[in-house]
Amino acid sequence: xxxxxxxxxxxxxxxxxxxxxxxxxxxxxxxxxxxxxxxxxxxxxxxxxxxxxxxxxxxxxxxxxxxxxxxxxxxxxxxxxxxxxxxxxxxxxxxxxxxxxxxxxxxxxxxxxxxxxxxxxxxxxxxxxxxxxxxxxxxxxxxxxxxxxxxxxxxxxxxxxxxxxxxxxxxxxxxxxxxxxxxxxxxxxxxxxxxxxxxxxxxxxxxxxxxxxxxxxxxxxxxxxxxxxxxxxxxxxxxxxxxxxxxxxxxxxxxx
Amino acid sequence: xxxxxxxxxxxxxxxxxxxxxxxxxxxxxxxxxxxxxxxxxxxxxxxxxxxxxxxxxxxxxxxxxxxxxxxxxxxxxxxxxxxxxxxxxxxxxxxxxxxxxxxxxxxxxxxxxxxxxxxxxxxxxxxxxxxxxxxxxxxxxxxxxxxxxxxxxxxxxxxxxxxxxxxxxxxxxxxxxxxxxxxxxxxxxxxxxxxxxxxxxxxxxxxxxxxxxxxxxxxxxxxxxxxxxxxxxxxxxxxxxxxxxxxxxxxxxxxxxxxxxxxxxxxxxxxxxxxxxxxxxxxxxxxxxxxxxxxxxxxxxxxxxxxxxxxxxxxxxxxxxxxxxxx
Numbered sequence: 001x002x003x004x005x006x007x008x009x010x011x012x013x014x015x016x017x018x019x020x021x022x023x024x025x026x027x028x029x030x031x032x033x034x035x036x037x038x039x040x041x042x043x044x045x046x047x048x049x050x051x052x053x054x055x056x057x058x059x060x061x062x063x064x065x066x067x068x069x070x071x072x073x074x075x076x077x078x079x080x081x082x083x084x085x086x087x088x089x090x091x092x093x094x095x096x097x098x099x100x101x102x103x104x105x106x107x108x109x110x111x112x113x114x115x116x117x118x119x120x121x122x123x124x125x126x127x128x129x130x131x132x133x134x135x136x137x138x139x140x141x142x143x144x145x146x147x148x149x150x151x152x153x154x155x156x157x158x159x160x161x162x163x164x165x166x167x168x169x170x171x172x173x174x175x176x177x178x179x180x181x182x183x184x185x186x187x188x189x190x191x192x193x194x195x196x197x198x199x200x201x202x203x204x205x206x207x208x209x210x211x212x213x214x215x216x217x218x219x220x221x222x223x224x225x226x227x228x229x230x231x232x233x234x235x236x237x238x239x240x241x242x243x244x245x246x247x248x249x250x251x252x253x254x255x256x
Numbered sequence: 257x258x259x260x261x262x263x264x265x266x267x268x269x270x271x272x273x274x275x276x277x278x279x280x281x282x283x284x285x286x287x288x289x290x291x292x293x294x295x296x297x298x299x300x301x302x303x304x305x306x307x308x309x310x311x312x313x314x315x316x317x318x319x320x321x322x323x324x325x326x327x328x329x330x331x332x333x334x335x336x337x338x339x340x341x342x343x344x345x346x347x348x349x350x351x352x353x354x355x356x357x358x359x360x361x362x363x364x365x366x367x368x369x370x371x372x373x374x375x376x377x378x379x380x381x382x383x384x385x386x387x388x389x390x391x392x393x394x395x396x397x398x399x400x401x402x403x404x405x406x407x408x409x410x411x412x413x414x415x416x417x418x419x420x421x422x423x424x425x426x427x428x429x430x431x432x433x434x435x436x437x438x439x440x441x442x443x444x445x446x447x448x449x450x451x452x453x454x455x456x457x458x459x460x461x462x463x464x465x466x467x468x469x470x471x472x473x474x475x476x477x478x479x480x481x482x483x484x485x486x487x488x489x490x491x492x493x494x495x496x497x498x499x500x501x502x503x504x505x506x507x508x509x510x511x512x513x514x515x516x517x518x519x520x521x522x523x524x525x526x527x528x529x530x531x532x533x534x535x536x537x538x539x540x541x542x543x544x545x546x547x548x549x550x551x552x553x554x555x556x557x558x559x560x561x562x563x564x565x566x567x568x569x570x571x572x573x574x575x576x577x578x579x580x581x582x583x
Contacts, residue, residue, distance in 0.1 A: 047476060049472060049475055049476065068478075069475055069476075069478045069479060069480060070478035070479070072476075072478070073476060073477055073478035074478075077476065078476045080470075080472045080473060080476070082470075083469070083470065083473065084469070084470050085468065085469055086468050086522075086523035087523070088522040088523055088524075089468075089523065093524075094469075097465075097466070097469060097473075097477060098477070100466065100477040100478055100479070101477060101478040105459060105462075105463075106458070106459035106462065107462075108462050108526075153477075
């Protein structure tokens with residue numbers, strides 16, 4: 001995915017300045033950065049929830065500016081940060097909404113539906129909860145259900161906007177393990193926004209570090225997070241340690 | 257699924273019973289066997305009453321009840337707001353101002369009154385949407401904008417009434433919501449409009465369901481939420497505006513019915529819409545029959561009966577959902 005010189009502003013307030021980057025196919029890329037750095041905005045621009053003032057975003061050489069919402073929904077799916085659903089909506093029916101891009105305006109069935117919904121339930125380990133209303137699920141289960149809906153879109157690219165926020169550490173790891181599995185087993189390209197820097201290092205191939213609507217670093221996750229960069233981007237003092245268990249560095253914040 | 261099936265069966269049965277009761281009850285009560293007789297043969301006597309007065313009135317009630325209830329479901333879906341209904345969104349008052357003007361100043365144009373009603377409701381509804389719009393429509397803003405615009409239109413209605421106090425009798429009984437005094441030609445036209453409007457809701461039920469997942473999800477599943485909103489609103493305004501043009505302002509049915517229907521059927525619009533239509537017909541017939549009989553020989557217009565029943569219900573909803581919709 002190629003992003004070329006995109007600009008975006010809310011009213012007069014510019015949020016993204018001449019941003020260019022490339023997101024590698026088949027890899028997990030995580031966008032990190034302080035609050036208001038434009039992480040979620042970038043994610044929403046990639047999937048055309050927001051339209052850039054200038055610049056181009058292309059997937060496999062095809063510009064998304066010219067694509068309809070429906071075409072985009074077949075290319076990439078997103079799990080939004082805040083989701084609401086009617087109280088009585090069951091997991092199964094929620095997942096079936098993921099098939100919408102493949103259905104006509106008036107019908108809500110397609111040939112693949114049953115097969116794909118069953119697959120999405122299995123991948124997210126929700127088979128036992130298929131008939132349960134969303135409102136009765138735990139936070140972690142609910143997040144998995146929304147991921148399952150996105151999976152039912154059968155796209156090569158999956159975007160996630162802060163998928164672990166509001167979850168306790170167990171469910172955070174569960175969601176991130178699921179994301180990793182989707183990448184490994186099904187070769188999905190993952191782009192997500194995370195707040196936790198250590199999780200970003202641990203679970204991503206690449207990171208995009210943002211500040212004030214600009215990219216400070218893009219590339220290998222392990223190499224990207226350094227004490228100097230944490231000082232520059234977040235304004236914190238931190239040290240980087242190495243964890244033997246998962247062969248991965250982690251940062252320990254010390255002071256501001 | 258089974259529960260929903262039996263709910264449909266029960267409401268259909270209730271509607272049939274209500275239709276029969278509404279035909280036989282009134283200032284002249286007609287026994288059941290004569291009701292059936294007169295449909296197929298009789299003219300004059302009680303047969304004439306049934307054929308020329310009661311049956312058109314009952315059909316009007318069935319159609320208008322269904323239309324207003326379905327319009328309510330659609331508007332609540334569009335705004336993600338359970339307090340929206342044809343009254344609050346200005347559809348009724350917009351239609352009534354325009355229809356009143358046409359009735360009083362262009363009596364020759366009475367054949368195209370439904371069209372003018374539709375235009376009037378469209379304009380008022382758009383005005384309230386625009387006033388209430390700010391990064392989406394919030395429950396409170398729509399009610400405030402609705403109160404303001406409805407008060408203004410109500411003022412216009414009163415002003416026109418005062419200026420035309422000599423020839424107001426016909427207009428007044430229409431304004432309060434009245435199913436009576438409708439001929440077969442009007443009934444036939446409303447049947448056509450109703451069929452068109454209700455058939456259009458079939459493909460829209462999916463759009464309503466998509467909007468319930470939030471704008472962001474509707475968009476990332478391939479549809480522009482605002483385009484869906486406009487399509488759904490046009491059908492809702494059509495159903496309610498046309499009905500208001502024929503029978504006047506009948507409030508609250510579009511509010512009360514969808515809520516009861518949702519409690520019974522859940523939130524899936526594929527079943528919610530048809531069920532609301534049946535429930536709306538039944539409830540409006542009940543209200544009209546009560547209005548005709550309770551204070552006989554005086555007749556209370558059905559619009560007034562619905563206001564008396566619906567007002568407290570509205571307050572109940574406001575209290576019950578305060579935590580969810582207060583902001």
